[in-house]
Amino acid sequence: MSRLSLGRGLAVLAMGASGVACGGAVASSAGTPFSETWRADQGKSIAALEMRLRTAQAPSAAPVAVGVTETGLVGLKLPNGKRWTHASTVDTLPIVAGSVVVASNGGVLFALDAGSGQLLWTLPIEKRKLRGAGDDGSTTVAVVAGDNPGKSRFVAVTREGSVKHQFDSTVDLGFPAIKQGVAFIPWSDQYVSAVDVGSGDEVARLLLREIVTQARNFNGDLWFGEKGLVRFDDKIRVATTNQGTRLGLPARQLPGNPVWLGSGNQLWPISSSARLKIRLSALPIASAEGAHFTNRTYLASYFRVVLGLSDQDGSLRFVKSLSADALGMSAAQRGFAICDASGKVSLVSEQGGDAGSADLGARLTACTVDVSALSLAPVAAPATLAEQIGRALGELSPEMAVAQKLLVDELTKQDDPLVTKILIDLTSSAKIPPDLRSAARKLIATRRSGKEYMLAALERHYDYVSDVLLPPPLGPLSDALAAMNEVAATPLLARHLNDPANDMIDVEHAAIALGKLATAAEYEDLRTFFALYRATADEPSLVKAVVAVASALVRVGGASGKSIVERATHDPLTQAEVRRGLSALLAPESAAPAAPPAAETPNVAKNAQPP
Amino acid sequence: MSVRNPRILIIGAALLAHSLPGAADAAPKAGAAHGPRPASAAAPKTRLDLPNLQRSLESADEAQALAALARIASSADPAGAPLVEALLGRGASVTVLSRALSTLGTLGLPSSGAALAPYARHRTPELRRAALRALIATKSPLAGGVLRRALHGNDASLRAIAAQGLGELNVRAAVPELFNVLSKDVAEAAQSLGLLCLAAECEKFLALLGRLRFEVMESGIVPILLRPEADVADELKLKVIERLRRMATQPANQLLQTALATFPADGSPRVKRGLERALKGFSVIEEAP
Numbered sequence: 001m002s003r004l005s006l007g008r009g010l011a012v013l014a015m016g017a018s019g020v021a022c023g024g025a026v027a028s029s030a031g032t033p034f035s036e037t038w039r040a041d042q043g044k045s046i047a048a049l050e051m052r053l054r055t056a057q058a059p060s061a062a063p064v065a066v067g068v069t070e071t072g073l074v075g076l077k078l079p080n081g082k083r084w085t086h087a088s089t090v091d092t093l094p095i096v097a098g099s100v101v102v103a104s105n106g107g108v109l110f111a112l113d114a115g116s117g118q119l120l121w122t123l124p125i126e127k128r129k130l131r132g133a134g135d136d137g138s139t140t141v142a143v144v145a146g147d148n149p150g151k152s153r154f155v156a157v158t159r160e161g162s163v164k165h166q167f168d169s170t171v172d173l174g175f176p177a178i179k180q181g182v183a184f185i186p187w188s189d190q191y192v193s194a195v196d197v198g199s200g201d202e203v204a205r206l207l208l209r210e211i212v213t214q215a216r217n218f219n220g221d222l223w224f225g226e227k228g229l230v231r232f233d234d235k236i237r238v239a240t241t242n243q244g245t246r247l248g249l250p251a252r253q254l255p256g257n258p259v260w261l262g263s264g265n266q267l268w269p270i271s272s273s274a275r276l277k278i279r280l281s282a283l284p285i286a287s288a289e290g291a292h293f294t295n296r297t298y299l300a301s302y303f304r305v306v307l308g309l310s311d312q313d314g315s316l317r318f319v320k321s322l323s324a325d326a327l328g329m330s331a332a333q334r335g336f337a338i339c340d341a342s343g344k345v346s347l348v349s350e351q352g353g354d355a356g357s358a359d360l361g362a363r364l365t366a367c368t369v370d371v372s373a374l375s376l377a378p379v380a381a382p383a384t385l386a387e388q389i390g391r392a393l394g395e396l397s398p399e400m401a402v403a404q405k406l407l408v409d410e411l412t413k414q415d416d417p418l419v420t421k422i423l424i425d426l427t428s429s430a431k432i433p434p435d436l437r438s439a440a441r442k443l444i445a446t447r448r449s450g451k452e453y454m455l456a457a458l459e460r461h462y463d464y465v466s467d468v469l470l471p472p473p474l475g476p477l478s479d480a481l482a483a484m485n486e487v488a489a490t491p492l493l494a495r496h497l498n499d500p501a502n503d504m505i506d507v508e509h510a511a512i513a514l515g516k517l518a519t520a521a522e523y524e525d526l527r528t529f530f531a532l533y534r535a536t537a538d539e540p541s542l543v544k545a546v547v548a549v550a551s552a553l554v555r556v557g558g559a560s561g562k563s564i565v566e567r568a569t570h571d572p573l574t575q576a577e578v579r580r581g582l583s584a585l586l587a588p589e590s591a592a593p594a595a596p597p598a599a600e601t602p603n604v605a606k607n608a609q610p611p
Numbered sequence: 612m613s614v615r616n617p618r619i620l621i622i623g624a625a626l627l628a629h630s631l632p633g634a635a636d637a638a639p640k641a642g643a644a645h646g647p648r649p650a651s652a653a654a655p656k657t658r659l660d661l662p663n664l665q666r667s668l669e670s671a672d673e674a675q676a677l678a679a680l681a682r683i684a685s686s687a688d689p690a691g692a693p694l695v696e697a698l699l700g701r702g703a704s705v706t707v708l709s710r711a712l713s714t715l716g717t718l719g720l721p722s723s724g725a726a727l728a729p730y731a732r733h734r735t736p737e738l739r740r741a742a743l744r745a746l747i748a749t750k751s752p753l754a755g756g757v758l759r760r761a762l763h764g765n766d767a768s769l770r771a772i773a774a775q776g777l778g779e780l781n782v783r784a785a786v787p788e789l790f791n792v793l794s795k796d797v798a799e800a801a802q803s804l805g806l807l808c809l810a811a812e813c814e815k816f817l818a819l820l821g822r823l824r825f826e827v828m829e830s831g832i833v834p835i836l837l838r839p840e841a842d843v844a845d846e847l848k849l850k851v852i853e854r855l856r857r858m859a860t861q862p863a864n865q866l867l868q869t870a871l872a873t874f875p876a877d878g879s880p881r882v883k884r885g886l887e888r889a890l891k892g893f894s895v896i897e898e899a900p
Contacts, residue, residue: 431819461762464770465791500734501765528729530701538705573703574673 021235033195034187035166040240045204047237049182049194056180057510059098059137060219062114062371065328065337065345067364068093068270072365074360075101075117078337078371079347083361084117091129093268093276096137097217097368100159102142104288105130110495111140116454117165121161128153132175134217135537139197141165141178143185145267154185165197173211174264175223184215184232185221186264192224207240211266218284219250219372219379221334223247226261229284231291247284252314254280255302255402276327282311283331295350299338301326302403305392305581306541307340308352316410318352318382321392333381335376339367345369352388374422386414390422394429401433410434412443420450422478427473429546433496444476451488454481458492462501469472474502475509482513490517498532499550504541511545511552518552526553527564534568534582537575554585560588622891636841647715657690659683664691676707684714692718696726708733711810714743724751729767731757739769747776755782762788762797778803786812793819798827805831805838813843817851825858829866836870836886840879849885856889864890 026169063078073086073094088110099118101112108125111120128144128151135141138159145152152173156164165183174186182203189211194204206212211226222232229249230236235244249260256278262268268276282298284291293311297318300307303325308318318401324341335355336348343362347355355376360367381390389411396404408426411419426432426440447454457472474496481489493510496502502510511529518526526549534550537543550568553561568574571584659682676698683691695711695718696715703711704863726750728743741884743761746754751887761773774797777785786807792798793816800830804816820828832855834850852870855863871886885895 461763462765464765464795465763467790471766498729498732500732500739504734531700532729532733533702535702535707536705536733536738538735544733567701571701573673573707 002337009475010589014557017096033185033200034169034171034191035191035202037428038205041205041206043059043206043237043240043535046192046194046239047234048343049204050232050236051178052180052235056179057220058179058217058222059135061096061217061370062099063371063374064095064096064101064114065339065344065358065360065367065369066114067327067339067360067362067449068366069362069364072101073101073112073117073364074147074343074364074424075114076360077115077359078345078358078369079356079372080358081115086112086119086354087119088524090270093366094132094271094368095130096134096368097133097140098137100133100135100140101131101368102130102135104130104515106145109142109144109157113158120159121157122518123155123157123161125153125155129269131173131267132214132264134175134177134215136178136180139178141176141183141185141197142555143173143176145172147267149265150465153197154183155304156183164552165195165199165200171567172213172265175215175261176281177215177217179217179222179232184224186212186224189213191266206236206507209240209242215264216261221284221286223284226263227260231286232282233286235551241291245286246290247293249280249282249293249298250310250312250314252309254300254307258300258302260298276366277301278323280324281331281336283333285333294333297336299329299336300332301329301338303400305396305400305403305407306407308336308348316385316389316413318348318385319388319392319407320346320348320352321395322346324363325329325546327364328369330369330371332371332374332376334376335371337369337371337374337375337376339364339369341365341367347376349376349382351378351382353378353382353469354380384416385420386411386418386422389414390418390425393422393426394431396431398431398433401436402596404436405439406430406444408439412446415449417450417453417523420444420447421453422451424473424477427476428470430470441473441476444473445479446485447480451481451484454486455489455492458489458496461496463501471496471499471506474506478509478513480508482516487517487519490514490522494518494522497525504545506538507547508541508548511548514553515548515555520556520558522552523557525560526557527561530568532562534578535573535575537572537578540577543575543577543581546575546578548554550582551585630793631685654840655854659686659688659691661690661694665694665697668694669701673704673707676703677710679727680707680710680714684710684717687718689718689720692720692723697725699726699730699741703798705735705738708738712738712741712745716741716748719748719750721751724753726758727751728753728757731761732773734765736766736768739766740772743769743776744839749778750780752782755784758782759785759788762792770797774803776803778806779889781807783807783809793827794823798830801828801831802834803831804833809834809842810844813838814847815848817854820854825860825862829862832866833870833873836882837875837878838871838878845881847877848879848882852882853895854891856892856895859862 003078012353055160064075065076065078066073068090072089073082088105090103090105094101099114101114108122109125110122126146130141130146133142139156141156143152143154149172150170152169155166158164172189177184181197184192190208192206193202193217196203212224213226216223227245230239231245233245248406253409258278258280260280280300283294285294296311297308298311299310302323306320307325310317322340324340326340328339330337334350338346342362343360345358347357349355355378389407393407410519423440423444427437454477460472462471493514496510529549533542533546537546537584550565565582664679667675695714698711727742727746731739733739746757758773758776763767789800789804808816835843855867867886867890874883888895
């Protein structure tokens with residue numbers, strides 16, 4: 001069945017409203033909330049319902065974090081409530097619905113008080129598991145389903161545990177919501193049926209022209225959809241023709257291709273699967289300016305890194321690196337909460353700064369967090385974005401290469417000179433995969449700021465004793481500094497010229513930079529290099545380096561430097577390719593090259609006297 | 612005495628170095644004279660045909676240059692050194708450079724250090740190793756600094772040569788670096804530490820027994836046992852002997868045998884007695900009657 005086709009073979013078995021949970025009998029009753037013969041009503045019924053319910057407010061979700069441990073649940077009212085535990089574990093991700101935490105385990109649906117963890121009711125659901133839930137303050141609705149498609153069951157349970165309504169369906173029912181006693185149940189990927197949980201009657205139906213598997217209560221507002229959401233407001237009547245209040249996240253390539261709400265027709269099993277760790281989180285809101293996401297930002301998790309991204313264009317706003325994998329996230333009215341596998345709940349300000357934290361006190365396999373009703377104030381200003389990216393890159397392990405690549409790409413969009421340092425550090429980090437290290441090297445060559453970091457890096461050499469086992473990225477630094485006409489780099493480059501720990505390619509670039517920048521102060525280093533390699537250059541890079549150094553000798557070495565190069569040009573022991581290069585260098589047209597543009601000329605006048 | 616060859620070679624090398632007369636203070640000196648002296652400035656009393664050798668070394672003919680270097684090396688005449696140093700200053704093919712470096716090592720003149728030093732950082736491994744060996748042989752005042760720098764480099768073979776050379780040249784300033792590389796499995800550092808350590812340094816070295824592999828440590832132990840009491844206290848030596856005895860392994864026993872066989876005539880009688888008792892299986896501490 002295609003996702004947007006009408007549900008064929010829809011068979012709804014409605015059940016009575018007098019059953020009592022905790023093993024009580026469930027009686028059947030008449031009523032068919034879904035009908036295959038329903039005729040589109042141009043949004044009239046749903047608009048009438050919206051008008052009837054407009055003044056009623058669906059309760060916000062309690063601000064709470066609920067972690068799943070090996071042995072049960074641990075919860076905490078946020079931002080700083082008392083920790084509670086529940087001895088039974090769960091088989092799918094718990095859901096915070098109003099002031100209730102709904103979960104399932106071993107064929108039993110149960111509800112806990114979100115603030116205290118106290119068990120409110122249990123309901124046998126055979127072999128089904130929790131798929132979605134909502135609450136209107138007095139009635140909790142839930143859709144439970146088996147691991148395979150079909151066999152969805154809708155239940156509406158009072159706070160005392162009485163089943164107000166229950167029915168089974170052979171088509172998949174999506175994630176439900178409830179407002180003022182009316183349940184909103186997505187089905188067949190394109191409808192939302194509004195069902196009076198008292199009578200079991202369908203009182204309205206919404207037809208959407210995009211996939212709808214989710215009916216969500218975000219801080220009192222109902223929204224329907226999946227990838228994009230349509231608000232249940234005064235424009236709902238025209239939603240069928242795509243004129244409703246709609247909101248979606250901008251398209252953006254992200255590591256692991258995370259989804260926001262995902263399909264409401266699927267289960268979220270508790271497992272070590274990456275699915276729980278690669279997600280998006282956003283909180284839609286309607287205001288005078290129209291619908292948007294709170295903080296104008298949404299979150300994207302990828303294991304131990306969480307990105308804050310613009311809801312307009314997906315640009316990076318902040319980066320949060322965690323000590324353990326992110327398992328649950330929630331956007332607040334202002335700020336965010338992230339629950340990780342260590343049991344820590346990090347509260348983050350809207351700008352990505354620290355807004356406090358809470359601790360669930362145990363390692364977690366899954367976590368649900370909801371702070372949609374909270375406004376979190378920053379306790380510390382965030383570091384610059386470049387610093388945040390640098391820190392995250394430093395903390396990510398090599399298997400996080402996809403996230404590392406994204407962060408490096410983001411880094412290069414920053415003007416901060418610190419980016420240069422971060423890139424240099426990346427080239428020296430064993431945590432960074434070789435291809436990314438190579439990418440960082442290329443990016444360094446394009447930098448034109450952060451000179452002080454480049455010079456500091458050049459001070460460093462390979463040092464076995466001090467455990468500096470990677471030399472600095474000499475080649476890219478040489479290219480950048482040469483492009484910046486940075487004469488202060490010349491003594492450092494000259495020292496690296498004669499350090500055999502540097503890669504030959506890097507030495508070639510250093511030699512070329514010195515060809516442009518060297519002063520008479522580097523004469524001895526240049527002369528030594530020339531003597532060591534003019535006859536032993538055994539690879540193209542070394543040949544190029546020798547010729548570049550020769551050009552520097554001719555330029556800064558006065559008669560002595562020129563004489564050395566001339567003698568080598570006529571010495572048959574000089575490597576043939578080098579000799580050819582030297583001859584070209586000493587040819588009349590090379591001896592008096594046209595002056596480069598002033599801006600390109602390094603300031604070497606004060607050191608230009610030959611030794 | 613049954614011995615394992617590699618181990619005996621190591622110990623033999625250590626003993627050879629130990630027997631060297633007071634090695635030069637090889638601290639690096641800045642501003643050493645650079646560049647060759649002209650052949651005419653060489654000592655006048657020489658059997659070498661210096662002008663002819665110079666022509667050969669400056670010729671484009673590699674065979675001629677090699678022959679000239681062979682003549683200088685076989686003569687062992689210091690007068691030939693400036694010609695070879697000048698050759699190094701100009702540069703040449705790897706074959707010629709290699710021979711030139713070994714020639715300067717054969718001549719063994721401290722003044723050759725400035726010409727040799729840059730080649731210790733040549734990109735061709737055999738050249739830098741030959742340069743380092745030649746520097747050690749010349750006992751140039753520059754050698755200590757160059758060897759210490761080589762210890763920091765990325766060439767494991769060069770580090771080994773440097774570690775050994777620092778002991779041979781008595782470069783005390785290198786002791787902290789030698790300890791550093793010893794813990795990174797540069798076994799040659801043990802031998803040098805055995806020669807260079809004083810008092811607490813020797814105790815620190817011996818405390819590494821059992822923490823580092825015996826194969827890494829062993830070349831430093833005999834030299835310590837043969838050092839005078841002014842450098843290493845007899846008590847410490849006896850502790851080491853007892854430690855080796857209790858190890859009751861063949862390599863440890865061989866070390867004790869080597870130490871006893873080469874024990875200096877003017878060495879401490881207590882230590883010698885300790886070695887003898889240990890080899891017979893008795894504790895080095897004699898019990899009161």
